[in-house]
Amino acid sequence: xxxxxxxxxxxxxxxxxxxxxxxxxxxxxxxxxxxxxxxxxxxxxxxxxxxxxxxxxxxxxxxxxxxxxxxxxxxxxxxxxxxxxxxxxxxxxxxxxxxxxxxxxxxxxxxxxxxxxxxxxxxxxxxxxxxxxxxxxxxxxxxxxxxxxxxxxxxxxxxxxxxxxxxxxxxxxxxxxxxxxxxxxxxxxxxxxxxxxxxxxxxxxxxxxxxxxxxxxxxxxxxxxxxxxxxxxxxxxxxxxxxxxxxxx
Amino acid sequence: xxxxxxxxxxxxxxxxxxxxxxxxxxxxxxxxxxxxxxxxxxxxxxxxxxxxxxxxxxxxxxxxxxxxxxxxxxxxxxxxxxxxxxxxxxxxxxxxxxxxxxxxxxxxxxxxxxxxxxxxxxxxxxxxxxxxxxxxxxxxxxxxxxxxxxxxxxxxxxxxxxxxxxxxxxxxxxxxxxxxxxxxxxxxxxxxxxxxxxxxxxxxxxxxxxxxxxxxxxxxxxxxxxxxxxxxxxxxxxxxxxxxxxxxxxxxxxxxxxxxxxxxxxxxxxxxxx
Ligand SMILES: [Zn+2]
Ligand SMILES: [Zn+2]
Numbered sequence: 001x002x003x004x005x006x007x008x009x010x011x012x013x014x015x016x017x018x019x020x021x022x023x024x025x026x027x028x029x030x031x032x033x034x035x036x037x038x039x040x041x042x043x044x045x046x047x048x049x050x051x052x053x054x055x056x057x058x059x060x061x062x063x064x065x066x067x068x069x070x071x072x073x074x075x076x077x078x079x080x081x082x083x084x085x086x087x088x089x090x091x092x093x094x095x096x097x098x099x100x101x102x103x104x105x106x107x108x109x110x111x112x113x114x115x116x117x118x119x120x121x122x123x124x125x126x127x128x129x130x131x132x133x134x135x136x137x138x139x140x141x142x143x144x145x146x147x148x149x150x151x152x153x154x155x156x157x158x159x160x161x162x163x164x165x166x167x168x169x170x171x172x173x174x175x176x177x178x179x180x181x182x183x184x185x186x187x188x189x190x191x192x193x194x195x196x197x198x199x200x201x202x203x204x205x206x207x208x209x210x211x212x213x214x215x216x217x218x219x220x221x222x223x224x225x226x227x228x229x230x231x232x233x234x235x236x237x238x239x240x241x242x243x244x245x246x247x248x249x
Numbered sequence: 250x251x252x253x254x255x256x257x258x259x260x261x262x263x264x265x266x267x268x269x270x271x272x273x274x275x276x277x278x279x280x281x282x283x284x285x286x287x288x289x290x291x292x293x294x295x296x297x298x299x300x301x302x303x304x305x306x307x308x309x310x311x312x313x314x315x316x317x318x319x320x321x322x323x324x325x326x327x328x329x330x331x332x333x334x335x336x337x338x339x340x341x342x343x344x345x346x347x348x349x350x351x352x353x354x355x356x357x358x359x360x361x362x363x364x365x366x367x368x369x370x371x372x373x374x375x376x377x378x379x380x381x382x383x384x385x386x387x388x389x390x391x392x393x394x395x396x397x398x399x400x401x402x403x404x405x406x407x408x409x410x411x412x413x414x415x416x417x418x419x420x421x422x423x424x425x426x427x428x429x430x431x432x433x434x435x436x437x438x439x440x441x442x443x444x445x446x447x448x449x450x451x452x453x454x455x456x457x458x459x460x461x462x463x464x465x466x467x468x469x470x471x472x473x474x475x476x477x478x479x480x481x482x483x484x485x486x487x488x489x490x491x492x493x494x495x496x497x498x499x500x501x502x503x504x505x506x507x508x509x510x511x512x513x514x515x516x517x518x519x520x521x522x523x
Contacts, residue, residue, distance in 0.1 A: 146331035158502045224499070227334040 003094055004068040010077040010110055011100035012127045013164040013212050014182035016120035018044040020100050021074045025052045032056040032071035037078025041134040041208040044076060046168050047178050050193035065091060080132060083113045124184035125163040125212065133218045135225070137169065137207040141235050144171045146228035155181045155188055159224070160216035167209035172230065172238045174199040176207065197246075199239045250470040251276065254369070254450040256283035256405025257310065258300075260290025260343070261454025261504075264463040265299060267482035268453050275467055281362060283405035283450055284310025284371040286355065287347065289339045289500060290454050291490035297351045308369055309358035311377040311406065316343055317356045335497065342496055361397070365470075368399035372406040381447065383411040391415050394445040401446045401473075403466075408509060410451030410464045412475045416444065448475050454487075457509040 007024075011017050025031050025048070033055055035045045042059060049057045056071055077086070088095075099114035102123050111117065147169055155162055165181045174197030181188040195205070211221065230238065253272045258265050272280060282305045287293035289312075300307055320340050327333035347355075360377065362369040373379035374396045381393060381404050394402045394415060451464030458464065461484045467476040488501035503509065 143330040145329035149329060149331055153499065153502070156506075158499055220499075224331070228329075228331050230330065 004065075004092060005072045006068060006075065006092055006095040007073070007098055008075050008077060008088075008095055009098045009100060010081075010083060010113065011079065011120065012102070012110075012123070012125060013079045014121070014123040014125040015100045015102050017076050017100045018048065020098070020118055020120065021076060022048060022051060024074065025055060029054055030056075030071050032058060032067070032073040033076070034058040034073065035076045035078065037081045038210075039134075040136050041210055042206050043166050043168050043178075043208060043210055046206045047193065050176070050178075050195050053194075065089065083109055121182065122184060123164075123182050125182065130214050131160075131212065131216050133211045133216055133221065135209050135222060137167075137209060137225070139202045139204065140207065140229045141170045141172060141202065142225070142228040143230060144173070147171060147177075150224050150228055151179055151181075151188075151190075153224075154211065154221065159221045160213055162211055162213040162216070164212040165210070168193065168207045169209070170198060170203045170207050172235075173197065173242050174239070176203075176205070197242075199243050199246075201239075202235070250278050252364075252367075252468050252470070253277045253280045253465060254283065254403050254448070254468060255280065255305075255453050255465040256371070256450040257285040257408055257452035257455055258282075258290070258296050259285055259288050259312070259452070259454035260293040260296055261463075261487050262290075262292035262295045262299070263484070263487045264454045264480075264482045265296055268463050268465055268478075268480050269299075269303075271478060271480045272465075272467075277467065279364070280305045281364070281369050281403065282307035283369055283403060284308050284358065284377065285312045285405065285452075286310065287316055287343050287351075288312030289343075289496075291487065291494045291496060293343050293347050294351050296454075297347075297354055301354055306362050306369075307358055308362050308371055309355065309360055309377060310371040312340075312343075313355040313358060314377050315340060316347065317352060335499070338497055339500070346494075363397075363399065366400040367403065367468075367470075368397035368401070369403045370397070371404065373404060374402070377406070380407050381449070382407055383409070383413060383449070387415060390447060391445060394447060400444070401448060401468075403448050403450060403468075405450050405452065407449060408452035408455055408457035409449065410458070410466065410477050411447075411449045412477075413447045414444065415446065446475075451477070455504070455509055456507060458507065460507045461505065462507075 009017050009021060021033065033045060033048055035042060038044065045057045045059065048055055097114045098116045098118055099110035100118045100120040101110055102121065103119050108127060153159065155165055163183045167179045169177050169179065171177055176193040176195045177190055178193055179190045253275070255268060282300055284307060286296050286300060320337065327336055360370065361374060371377045373381050373393050381390065390413065448466055450466045453463045453465060456462060456464055462479040462481050465478050467478060484504060488505050491501040492498050
C-alpha cells in the first residue's frame with residue numbers, strides 16, 4: 001500500500017498549532033495545508049498562505065488521494081473535532097500525528113492519540129472551551145479606528161469572557177490585518193498580511209473572525225463589528241482618497 | 250474670590266452630586282458650568298434640574314446644542330465610524346428622554362460667560378465643537394484666548410483637565426487680504442500679549458484620564474491658583490442606570506474603566522473636507 005507524507009496536527013485553542021506548522025514550512029518547498037473543521041472561516045489558512053506564498057492551501061476536504069503524494073501535507077484539526085470519532089481514509093493510517101499542547105498538561109486524549117507531543121505556548125484557555133463563535137466577514141471593510149476599539153473591548157471582556165480570539169480584517173486603506181489574542185498572553189498581536197492593497201470595490205478574498213470563551217454576547221459582538229463596516233459610498237470615497245495619496249507618493 | 254468650574258456632566262447625576270458636595274467643602278463663592286449637561290448618561294433631566302435649581306451660570310455645550318438644534322455635526326467630528334454610531338444612539342435616546350422644559354433650558358444657554366478677566370466657553374470661543382487639546386499650537390491657543398479679551402480662558406469638551414500658561418512675548422500676525430494667490434497683500438502686525446492662561450476643567454460625568462473619578466477645577470482669583478480636583482463617586486450606580494434605562498450597555502462597561510463612552514478627538518486641527 002502506498003504511504004503519504006502526511007502530518008495531522010491537533011491541540012487545544014491557543015496552544016500554537018498554526019505557529020508550529022508555520023515553523024515546519026520555513027525553507028522547504030512543495031508543502032500543502034488543509035484546515036479541517038474551520039469550514040468557511042479560514043483564518044489560519046489565509047494567514048499561512050500570506051506568510052508562505054509557495055504553500056498550497058486546500059480549502060476543503062476535496063483533494064484527490066493522488067494529490068497527497070505530491071506534497072508534504074499538514075492537516076490542522078480544529079479543536080472542536082472529536083479525535084475519537086475522526087475517520088480518515090485507510091491509506092492515511094500510518095500518517096504522522098502531532099499534538100501541540102500547552103506546557104504541563106498530562107493524560108489527555110491528545111496524549112493517547114499523538115505520536116509526538118510538541119510543547120506549545122502557555123495559555124489560560126480551558127482544554128475544552130465552552131463557546132465558539134465564528135463569523136465570515138468576506139467583502140466587509142472596517143474602519144481601522146473602530147476595529148481597534150472593538151478588538152480592545154472584546155479581548156478585555158466587554159462582550160463576555162474571551163479566552164481566544166483571532167481574525168483577519170480588511171481595513172479602509174486596503175490592507176488585510178491579522179489579529180491574534182490568547183488569554184494570559186501579555187501582548188496581543190496584530191500584523192499586516194503580505195497581500196496587495198485592495199483599493200477597488202469590495203475585497204473578494206477571505207476575512208473573518210473567531211472567538212472562543214464563556215458567556216459571549218454573540219449578538220452584541222456581531223452588531224458592533226457591523227457598526228465598524230463601511231457602506232458602499234463611504235468605501236468608494238476612501239478608496240479613491242487612498243489611491244490618490246499613493247499615486248502622489 | 251474662589252470659584253469652582255465644572256464641565257461635561259453628560260447626564261451623570263451621581264457624579265454631579267458628589268462633585269457639588271466636594272465644592273461645598275471648599276467654600277467657593279461662585280460655580281460656573283461649561284456645558285454638555287446631557288448626552289450618553291442616563292439622567293439628563295435630573296442634571297439640568299439640579300443646575301437650574303442652583304442657578305449655576307452655564308454656557309452651552311456641543312451636546313446641548315445638538316439636542317436643541319438636531320444633529321448636524323459633520324460625521325468627521327467623530328474619531329471613528331463606531332464612535333459615530335454610538336454617538337447617534339446616545340443622541341436619539343437623549344432626544345426621546347428629555348422633557349420640554351429641559352430642552353428650552355438648554356436652548357437659552359449662552360455660548361460664553363464672562364467674569365472680570367475670566368472667560369468661560371465649552372469648546373473654544375469660536376465653536377462648541379472645537380477641541381482645544383493641551384498640545385494645540387501655541388500660536389493658535391494664544392489666538393483663542395485673545396479672541397475673548399480675557400486673561401484666563403476656561404474650557405471643557407476634551408474631558409482631559411489641564412492648565413496651560415501662554416508666556417508673554419512678541420507675536421507676529423500676518424494677515425493676507427485679497428483672493429489672488431499670486432500676489433496677496435500682506436500686512437504684518439506685531440504686538441505683545443501679557444501672560445495668558447487656558448484652564449480645562451475636565452469632565453464630571455465622562456472622565457477620560459484612565460480612572461473613574463470625576464474632575465473639576467477650583468480657582469482662586471487672588472492668588473490665581475488653579476486646583477485640579479478629582480472626586481470619587483459611585484460610578485456603579487450610574488452604570489446600573491445606563492443598562493436599566495436602555496442605553497447601550499457598552500457605555501456602562503467603558504465608564505467603569507475610565508474610558509470615554511465614544512467621543513474622542515486626537516486631531517484638533519481636523520477640518521471637514523467632505
Ligand atoms: Zn463633553
Ligand atoms: Zn462637548
